[in-house]
Amino acid sequence: MSDQPEAPVAPVGAFEPPYYVAVFSTVRSQEQSGYGETNARMEDLVKDVPGYLGMDHAQTPGGLGITVGYFRDADALAQWRSNAEHRAAQKRGRAEWYQSYTLHVAKVERSHGFTRAEDPQSPTAG
């Protein structure tokens, strides 16, 4: 959820289903005071939740942000959802930082990952 330029990275990989995803899509408001610090704190805090698997984030400059959190089971998500510091951050987000957002919580039924092999010379599709 950081606005810092990110080094080229790989997305979080596929886990063995079932697991949970929380998809959080946002448009931010003009008021961003305190957002960066709180966001960094939340990124640290969620790592302490047993069953937390990882997080992906993408941010179109001036546009949509999407954060996807991965959790082993519904209990892990419930624990994160009920965290007092997280709840305070959510409240402040609604009051200040977000113009609009949508949250979708879903149970993963299938998944797969792909990583490109080093190509000796760029292949072309036939």
Next chain:
Amino acid sequence: MSDQPEAPVAPVGAFEPPYYVAVFSTVRSQEQSGYGETNARMEDLVKDVPGYLGMDHAQTPGGLGITVGYFRDADALAQWRSNAEHRAAQKRGRAEWYQSYTLHVAKVERSHGFTRAEDPQSPTAG
């Protein structure tokens, strides 16, 4: 999935569960020839799938892209998954456009949306 700057937008809203999300997180390769045209074609094509609900996309410049497609049910997703033109695009994506990606297909159990009311004066968190 466009690289064009996007006007401020709202994320796709919450639907009545159950519905499906396909979360597609990508890091693109150096080879992007033909990507834009194919991507635009896929964005058009998916709209013809009965049960397609919408799509969100965010792209960190030089970093991660996340596309989330929303579908009414597993049949809608299966239809999109088996579309011949889509399959050809996926194949080309693996050969050329993607360094790595992960796909998570999940059934939404709960969701909610938030839209900020016009604030007469910016409220501060108490």
